[in-house]
Amino acid sequence: MTHQDELKQLVGKAAVKYIQDHTVVGLGTGSTVKFMVDALGQRVKEEGLSIVGVPTSERTRKQANNLGIPTKGVDEVDHIDLTIDGADQIDQNFQGIKGGGGAHLWEKIVAINSDKNMWIVDESKMTNQLGSFPLPLEVIPYGSVQLFKRLQEKGYNPEFRISDGKKVKTDSNNDIIDLHLHQIKDPQALALELDQMTGVVEHGLFLDIVNTVIVGRESGPEILTANR
């Protein structure tokens, strides 16, 4: 296991301690969350913890079910107590970029319907300014080439996400366009602009959403609490 994976595992294990019996838990997506779901599966098996998971991707749903963690869709629960998810970048104001794994649409839907949100990251994700990580957009395939041109005209350096020579498809069968912005000076203004662009289903800016961040550091997990 790489050192970065060790830090991801550390925060994954630390996070599941916050999960209480008989609660509904949003399960994020990504390599860090994978460790968290493993640790949650262990608690379910060893302690008989009784929870319902609301997965934010097909990947996470499969992993959870294979570990014996029962899951429901977001519209099958009446509330979500806590969602634990990863992030690609987090700034000092607890604003984040997500969607490096293409799951940010479902993740945002689950996040805004959760009482509390926790992000788990290794220390490399913490930054002074968002933007060195490309900002993902989930876009409707219809008209996406025209949308791409509009993003180019704005100077946003768009790039369709491609894997094995094909456009990456999300769990909602949409495309992903990554914006190589390098630095995002005003995340709120950019979010507003992208929210208003026809064809953009959702962008990866997660603003004013997270309550607690667990950062995996050499010295151990550091718990940061947002003032919201």
Ligand SMILES: O=C[C@H](O)[C@H](O)[C@H](O)COP(=O)(O)O
């Ligand atoms: O779409 C993917 C999610 O937003 C992930 O939470 C994010 O990309 C972080 O993933 P990882 O833990 O693999 O770095």
